[in-house]
Amino acid sequence: MSENASPARTSPGTALVTGPTAGIGHSFAVQLAQRGHDLVLVARDRTRLEEVAAELRTAYGVDVEVLPADLVDRASLATVEARVADRERPIELLVNNAGFGMKERFLANPVDAENAMLDVLVTSVLRLSHAALGAMTERGHGGVINVSSVAAFLPRGTYAAAKAWVNSFSEWAANEYRPQGVTVMALCPGFTRTEFHQRMDVSQDSSPGFLWLDADELVATALRDYDRGAAISIPSARYKAITTVARVVPNRVLQRLQTLGRK
Structure with missing residues (x-):
């Protein structure tokens, strides 16, 4: 190698990110790069x-x-x-x-829309994890981060049920x-400033400002937790407190409180 030549770049390996064009996924893509x-x-x-x-x-x-x-689409997922x-x-x-x-409650949504959400939140996570873990265990290294939600700890319909599956x-x-x-590792963010709620037609004014997280800070915390081998990452002290309370309060009480909050 000549004195002026740059050493070859050594990659820590290839990361595959689904949903990387905005929000948390984009922050993962940037920080992994x-x-x-x-x-x-x-x-x-x-x-x-x-563009990304x-x-x-x-x-x-x-x-x-x-x-x-x-x-x-199952054929697309297979690719x-x-x-x-x-x-x-x-x-x-x-x-x-x-x-x-989805913004509406369970019976207000077409069942096909509910099923499509389940396909993305559960089926794709299961199938892609199965593919990844097979290859990773063969070679003895690698990792999977599944983006879940603090909703997994709360009785909030099929979205929360799907995220509870991701955590488990x-x-x-x-x-x-x-x-x-x-x-x-499962990453369990709370309300985060991304396109997610905009696509649901839910205003960021719908929840108190102190509950909203910054996507870049959230991902930085998640990657630190991943590096130390955490199985569950819950960024921010406020959401750690919320999920701790949710674990001990009966679901019927939590569900009642949420119902009152919607009135």
Whole structure:
């Protein structure tokens, strides 16, 4: 190597992030790129994916692959599964971040819409985790971060039920696969300033200002928790307190309090 030549960049491995074009997913993509990870970005909108990919390549000099996919569609999901399971191009970290919610209560929503939400929040997490963990346990290292929600600790319909599954699955997988060198963690954010609530047509004025989190700070905390091997990450003292109370208060009482809050 000549005196003026730059040393070759060493990547800590490739991270695949679903839903990386905005909000928490975008913060994950940026902060993982800052750490030197090459990236695979998965979302439905190819144009926005390409924009984010170009931004990250320019800013951080990492390789970025875009993989347009609709996780509700089983054939499209299978394409992502195959990429996650690819032993020749290994994924070191899978971030299952894609998701959406619905403003209306259960019976006001078409059942197909409820099922589509379940496909994204549960089925895609299960199938992509299965693909990732198979490859990671074979080679003895890797990790999965599943973006859940503090709603998992509260009786709030099918969204909360789906996130409770994510927490339960992630905590089990963390203990099951830690001896094989794999880290699994559920991230449980509260209200976060992203496009998530805008897409639901829910104003950020709907909840007190002190409850709202910054996506970049949230992800920085999550990555620190992941680095130390946490199975569950709950960013901010206020949400740690809320989830602690929710664990000891009966669900029927919590549900009643939430009903009163909507009146």
